Amino acid sequence: MDRRRLYRLLDAESSEPAARGFRWLHHVLIAIGIAIMLAGTVQDLEEQFWLPLDIGFFVIAMFFLAECVLRFIVAPEAPGQEHHSAWQARLDWAGSLGGVLDLVSATPALLGLIEREPAMMLSGVWIFKYIRYSPGLASLRRVITNAEQSLLSVLLGFIIILLTAATLAYLFERDANPQAFGSIPAAVWWAIVTLTTTGYGDVVAAFSSSRYGPVSSPPAMLRRSGDCSSCAPGNWSLGCRSSTTSVPL
Secondary structure, three states, X not given: OOHHHHXXXXXXXXXXXXXXXHHHHHHHHHHHHHHHHHHOOOHHHHHHOHHHHHHHHHHHHHHHHHHHHHHHHHHHHOOOOOOOOHHHHHHXXXXXXXXXXXXXXXXXXHHOOOOHHHHHHHHHHHHHHHHHHOHHHHHHHHHHHHOHHHHHHHHHHHHHHHHHHHHHHHHHHOOOOHHHHOOHHHHHHHHHHHHOOOOOOOOOXXXXXXXXXXXXXXXXXXXXXXXXXXXXXXXXXXXXXXXXXXXXX
């Protein structure tokens, strides 16, 4: 098979029967490979079916390694590479998103010869190979590429706000809660879960500092009052509210 025919076989947009058959086999092997990776994390399945799982994994891994080699060979046949040398076209392919994904997808076959478990975990990247054959995901990739500068500006703004929030939390909380806010990098985690409204609750700012004076939250002030324990929630009396001790800033 010449290089041009091989390129059409691998082309995601080719309507030739051989290309459609290759795509069908490609998609099935991706699904089986991901299923093997998932099954490998289940101890009972791993102990009972380790041999077929290993055989299936290495067969699929070798398939994607061969695909990567073939795409490297046919890269000069890609549109727009007519005026480039063969090796320049192959370097362009290796630096493209599809080329990088193919190279990473081929890695489990080589890594599996050294260490099985990391290779099987890395095989999870195979699912991203569907992107090349999905028009919707391909359109999303083009949109992201076209809006790259705008997205980077938004990311930069988020990083500025993140570091500012973490720095302020460090300044106000480092004395009261040194374990969680003892450094700015440690405070970054609190800033992330706060800015993204995730709110895991594992790191909670008390907003008190010996330098700036104690600042208490409303629940803390109610607990100090001592007169609100008999008040039903949502039915506080005026006297109960007035007994709450205010804390100056």
